[in-house]
Amino acid sequence: MTEGNFVDYVKMHVSSGKGGGGSAHLRREKFVTKGGPDGGDGGRGGHIILRTNPNLWTLLHLKFKRHIRAGHGSNGSKQTSTGADGEDIYVDVPLGTVIRDTETQEIIRELTELDEEFIIAKGGLGGLGNAHFKTATNQTPRYAQPGMDGVEVNVTLELKVLADVGLVGFPNAGKSTLLSVITAAKPKIANYEFTTLKPNLGIVQYRDFQTFVIADIPGIIEGAAEGKGLGHRFLRHIERNSTLLFMIPADAPDVAEQYHVLFNELEKYNPELLDKDKLIAITKCDMLDAELKAELKKELDKSLEVPYLFISSVAQQGLVELKDKLWAMLNKPESND
Ligand SMILES: Nc1nc2c(ncn2[C@@H]2O[C@H](COP(=O)(O)OP(=O)(O)OP(=O)(O)O)[C@@H](O)[C@H]2O)c(=O)[nH]1
Ligand SMILES: [Mg+2]
Numbered sequence: 001m002t003e004g005n006f007v008d009y010v011k012m013h014v015s016s017g018k019g020g021g022g023s024a025h026l027r028r029e030k031f032v033t034k035g036g037p038d039g040g041d042g043g044r045g046g047h048i049i050l051r052t053n054p055n056l057w058t059l060l061h062l063k064f065k066r067h068i069r070a071g072h073g074s075n076g077s078k079q080t081s082t083g084a085d086g087e088d089i090y091v092d093v094p095l096g097t098v099i100r101d102t103e104t105q106e107i108i109r110e111l112t113e114l115d116e117e118f119i120i121a122k123g124g125l126g127g128l129g130n131a132h133f134k135t136a137t138n139q140t141p142r143y144a145q146p147g148m149d150g151v152e153v154n155v156t157l158e159l160k161v162l163a164d165v166g167l168v169g170f171p172n173a174g175k176s177t178l179l180s181v182i183t184a185a186k187p188k189i190a191n192y193e194f195t196t197l198k199p200n201l202g203i204v205q206y207r208d209f210q211t212f213v214i215a216d217i218p219g220i221i222e223g224a225a226e227g228k229g230l231g232h233r234f235l236r237h238i239e240r241n242s243t244l245l246f247m248i249p250a251d252a253p254d255v256a257e258q259y260h261v262l263f264n265e266l267e268k269y270n271p272e273l274l275d276k277d278k279l280i281a282i283t284k285c286d287m288l289d290a291e292l293k294a295e296l297k298k299e300l301d302k303s304l305e306v307p308y309l310f311i312s313s314v315a316q317q318g319l320v321e322l323k324d325k326l327w328a329m330l331n332k333p334e335s336n337d
Pocket of ligand 1: 169170171172173174175176177178188189190191192193194195196197217218219220283284285286287311312313314315
């Protein structure tokens with residue numbers, strides 16, 4: 001996935017189909033003079049249905065779909081034949097899609113399960129044909145119900161990526177590089193800040209054909225929660241990850257300090273983020289010799305309250321341990337406290 005293709009926000013206007021009208025037909029046959037009412041019911045208007053598709057990772061396919069309309073129900077007709085239902089329209093979305101009412105911004109629904117479906121606009125009911133209205137006193141009703149109108153809704157779809165692990169770090173910490181070595185993703189990597197402008201996702205193949213998904217998001221700086229740097233827009237993509245991997249380069253002037261800055265930004269954005277499992281990766285460890293590493297370790301054992309490990313994506317050090325640790329964190333039995 002290239003970055004331009006990562007679309008996590010679309011607005012659209014959806015309208016369901018109108019129900020078909022009931023028929024007011026009176027039966028007429030050659031030797032039957034007063035055949036009575038035989039008008040059939042109108043068909044239901046088509047629904048607009050959102051459904052999750054696990055093969056989709058973004059909302060790109062909906063970027064240019066401003067209007068989505070379902071089909072109208074057909075009218076009922078003679079011989080009590082019911083009109084055909086209008087065509088339902090299915091809109092596939094990735095898991096983790098949040099549906100909001102564009103006007104009120106209220107959340108209508110979040111789609112997070114496999115094969116989840118939600119009717120966002122119900123088709124109008126078809127009208128009843130006159131055959132329903134025959135009574136003892138009115139043997140030939142000449143009226144039938146019209147179909148009900150469909151509904152129109154303006155909705156905003158917003159994606160909150162459903163990855164297992166979210167990478168959190170300052171720009172240039174080596175997040176994208178890690179993604180590129182432990183997954184098949186090919187994110188842009190460069191020695192300047194804010195190389196990554198949109199999230200990247202990668203799937204880690206773990207041991208016996210197990211997999212987990214990692215989300216690499218743009219770098220976070222102090223003040224991100226107030227909009228500095230790329231702001232907090234992308235933090236929503238780590239809201240649903242069960243584990244956060246903080247990444248801090250070994251050559252940072254103060255590793256613990258960087259961790260606390262990141263921690264504070266997440267807390268300002270959404271304190272619930274901090275309830276997640278956390279692990280710190282000290283990156284670019286190929287730059288440390290054994291002595292420096294031992295020194296840093298001593299310091300970190302005192303100053304960090306979260307488990308950490310040393311890695312180097314470039315020299316492929318510590319990556320197996322990292323995957324093992326992440327896998328164990330993701331698969332630990334639920335605690336009941
Ligand atoms: N020596 C060394 N350099 C690394 C390592 N990992 C990444 N780098 C370098 O660090 C720089 C930044 O790497 P990126 O992966 O683009 O960093 P990022 O965290 O994704 O940065 P942003 O996208 O800007 O937030 C690049 O020049 C990488 O080559 C490593 O393990 N060792
Ligand atoms: Mg990057």
